[in-house]
Amino acid sequence: MNATLSNHPPQPGLRRAALSEIEARAPVHPDMVTAVIRHEVRPGAQAAYEQWLQRIVPLSARVPGHRGVNVIRPPAGGHAYTVTLRFDSLPHAEDWLQSEARRELIARVQPLLVQPESVETVSGLEFWCTPPGAGRPLVKPWKQFLVSLSAIYPLTLLVPWLLAPLFARWPALAHPLLSHLLVAGVVVSLMTWVLMPRVTRVLGKWLTR
Structure with missing residues (x-):
């Protein structure tokens, strides 16, 4: 069994907790799992949605x-919001995502949305750090951090330098929002399809040891 999950058993009581019980809790500050939540807000409902965000x-x-x-938040004229929640384990993420309190809050915001929310959970950076043919092994967080940092850091230096002539030739692409999007897109693409498959193939035994 995944050792990380076994060290953090789920709390079924939280899933039945009322909204008032959650509000009475003290904030917790303990990144293993990320929940990616997407909401498409109806035109004209953005102000009400922002108020809802301030509560949840x-x-x-x-x-x-x-x-x-x-x-x-969406760019000017857009309506798509993406909210990422980070938890130290999958059971803790599911406790909140499946809680009665959250269901109540989602029911309140649903009239403001074009369609039901989309929720996806990703365990750390394991989608990058899974060696070929290894199934879903337990990769220690510090190893994920070191491998990912060693690949991302040089890319953040190299990619902007390589794209600089493109931004100079087409100034419209040099707008901060667009240029950062292009740089991030190139970095993630290289990480996903070029670097990490090769790195995990070389370091596969070390990653899962």
């Missing part, structure tokens, strides 16, 4: 295992 974001910080939240 602090509440998520009061549940066990919470390690941070990030809200990616």
Whole structure:
């Protein structure tokens, strides 16, 4: 069994906790699992949705295992929000995502959304750090951190330098929002399809040891 999950048993009681019980909890500050939540907000409902965010974001910080939240707001004229919640284990993430309190909050925001929310959970960076043919082995977080950092750091220096002539030739691409998006897209693409498959093939035994 995954040792990380066994050290963090789920709390079924939290799933039945009322909204008032969650509000009474003290914030927890203990990144193993990321829940990616996508909401498409109806035109004209953005202000009401922002008010809803102001309530649910602090509440998520009061549940066990919470390690941070990030809200990616849509660009001007857009309506798609992405909220990422980080937890120290999958059971803790599921406790909050499946809780009665959260269901109540989602029911309140549903009229503001074009369609039901999309929720996806990703365990750390294991989608990068799974050696070929190894199934889903337990990769220690510090090893994930070192391998990912050793690949990402040089890319963050090299990719902007390589794209600089492109930004100079087409100034519209040099807008901070667009240039950062292009740099991030190239970095993630290289990590996913070029670097990490080769790195995990070379370091496969070490990663799973």
